[in-house]
Amino acid sequence: MTGLAQAPMREPLQRRLARLAARTIRTRTVRAHPHAPLVSFTFDDIPDSAAERGAAILEGAGVRGTFYIAGSLVGAVEPIRRLAGREQCRDLHRRGHEIGCHTFSHQAVSDLGRTALAEDIARNARFLGEIDPGIAPANFAYPFNTTSLRAKRQLESHFATCRGGVPGINAGRIDPGFLRAVELADCCIDAAAVRSWIARAVEARGWLVFFSHGISERPEPWGCHPDLLRAAVAEARRQGASVVTMREALRQVLGDDRATAS
Template identity: 45%
Template structure:
């Protein structure tokens, strides 16, 4: 099932074939690993990256000693989208300099099931060139599927380019997992409240798991795809109260792949 309603153009693109390939992609692991972090972890991720996420959202993470991952599509930088203005080059550079992770989200914010392997590689290279023109030497380790949709061929192609690909299938990342479909939970006022977030944090604590959230805008009266500062604050406080470190996806992966002590 789709986690969020889609805009008209995309809804038309999501035909039965795309839904089937997505379902297959969910169940067939292309990069199986065992995730076993020494401590529970939480990662806050933001897609498309509205200005408010790059400023207010990023600042709130830092206030709690945390860092986040911001998945950027080069073609959207500085544009006015339906629900928000997208972060500028200056915002992206500031995110990087503040220690946040810049991730890739394709250059054209493209629906991956419609692309072949060559197309995915071309999108990745173009986005990489675009982002490295803003942040020289930037390494892109983390990817997020535009609209949350992947496919098996896409996962195989992406596995050769990025260490992880984040989807929108909810759950806790722990034990057997697929790095090319990291599970992530919506941080959206319309989908979850502070009590629901607290329960997820308790589960992460009990299972020593890696909890990943995804969202878009961080603003009063957010879009259906984003959250209010109050919800982000509640999530950060819930993590802080439980001593759960708030790390980028790249850092979360490093800590989750550690070898258990003998």
């Protein structure tokens, strides 16, 4: 889960200010090179329905997605969802999807000190590397879409990109340490709004990142119906956008091969 809806109702003022600063202060920006309009589909945590239905929908359209995995959630069974197991994570990687880091502990990174955060992401890298030695996450998504300036600086020095959950198009001068992203969930977006976001990305020749969780006919509160995901993929292609992983999108945005493989 990454939706802001899951954030604590009453946060201390200091933490609210840290969150606000991290969302608004651009610590390290890059100017995007000219590129085709890009749309990336990403999934957090990840529920087994994302690994199965979600991945199958992308593959049916001949494209791939980015799956941000938190090691501590792999194989977990929660009251309203099952999380993908090791085999499903390995399969995703071997089928050409990108595996990203979502911390190991799935804690808000603003709650972890510098050493604890470094140990946490190293632990996740070890965990994922044990699933398949070819998995080496280069891109990150903030659990609960929340961070602090300190954690952002630490993570943006470690990962090629860090994805947040503030809606927007990444275009012009972009902030790789806090990429804008639009939640693709039945609770908060419909097909018309999806079309509109894609149109904005195409017009700006920018990079639109969608994020979701489970993909099923009866999704969890922050999940998405398969029809909506299918429609979003089709719409992106209909409007002329390239549907690519975060890794590939970043390569095009940077105009070179600095983005490392995972």
